[in-house]
Amino acid sequence: MKFSTFTRTALAGVAALMICGSAAADTWRVATEGTFPPFEFYNSQTGEVQGFEVDLVKAMAQKMGKDLKLETLGFDAIIPGILSGTIDTGAAGFSITPERGKRVLFSIPFYKSGLTIVVPKGSTGIADFKDLEGKRISVQLGTTSMSYAKQIKGAKISTFNSAGDAILNMLAGNADAVINDKPVTDYILAQNKNLAAQTTHLKPIATADLFAMVMAKDNTKLKGEIDKALKDLKADGTFNKLHEKWFGVPADPELP
Structure with a gap:
């Protein structure tokens, strides 16, 4: 059977679109950030982003049968990137909140956190x-932490790009206390003995935060794939191994 030049060109275009569409479907575009240890942070020697959530999305991509395209953005830029369609998923220690839920869809929670206080020794x-x-x-x-601090009567709030910078600001005499997620503070102080020697990490926890990954509100198909990958990783023990690697303790058995 012979085809006209126009027909051959049209068929070639359709084939190209099918190939591109398949490639796009097999690519998982995930954005994280680099200042939230031990979930995601830059390796000081290699300059590459690493951490619990970074390892987690890599393992999830394998379960999902997708090629992972991981990029780093400022925390405040991740949800706008999802809304604009330039990324598929945000993986940066997102707390599940009603306000965020108006803009994005959450995966099942994978970590339970809470807010604690650090003060000078x-x-x-x-x-x-x-x-x-x-x-x-x-x-x-x-x-x-910022949202919680804004609710404290008469509080004078200063904001920083990382929790470590917030602690340094306090130690410089510019703040009385730091509010931050407990696991992040634990990790920062464990890694920096100098900071630990100058601070006290108080025990009271203000809230219980559940962390999840975020995606577009209408992307229920992707949510199903992400939730299944998380459950599969928990079932085969991979999730717990990653949790112990970065936190030193087993994962919370109460989470799905």
């Missing part, structure tokens, strides 16, 4: 969250 007057009224508080920009 030897300081007095702050033992719990009720003692933060009227105090100077440092937080990481765009996080649940």
Whole structure:
């Protein structure tokens, strides 16, 4: 059978579109950020992003049969990237909140966290969250910690791109306390003995945060794939191995 030049060109175009569409469907575009250890942070020697959630999405991509395209963005730029369609999923320690739920779809939760307080070693007057009224508080920009701090009566809030910078600001005498996610603070202080020696990490926890990955509200197909991959990794023990690698303890058995 012979085809005209126009027909051959049209068929070639359709084939190209099918190939491109298949390639796009097999690529999982994930955005993370590099200042939220131990979930995602830059390796000081290689310059590459690493961490619990980075290892997790790599393992998930294998379960999903997709090629992972991982990029780093500022935390505040990830959800806009999802809304614009330039990325598929945000994996950057996103807390499940009603406000975020108006804009994006959440995966099943994979981590349970909470907010805690750090104060300078030897300081007095702050033992719990009720003692933060009227105090100077440092937080990481765009996080649940910032939202919580804004609700504290009379608090004077300063924001930073990382929790580590917030702690340094406090130690410089510019804040009375830092509010941050407990696992991140634990990791920062465990890795930096100098900071640990100058600070006290208080025990009270203000809220229980559930972390999840985020995607477009209408992308229920991707949510199903992500949720299944997470459940499969928990079932075969991979999830728990990654959790122990980065946190030193087994994963929370209460999460799905």
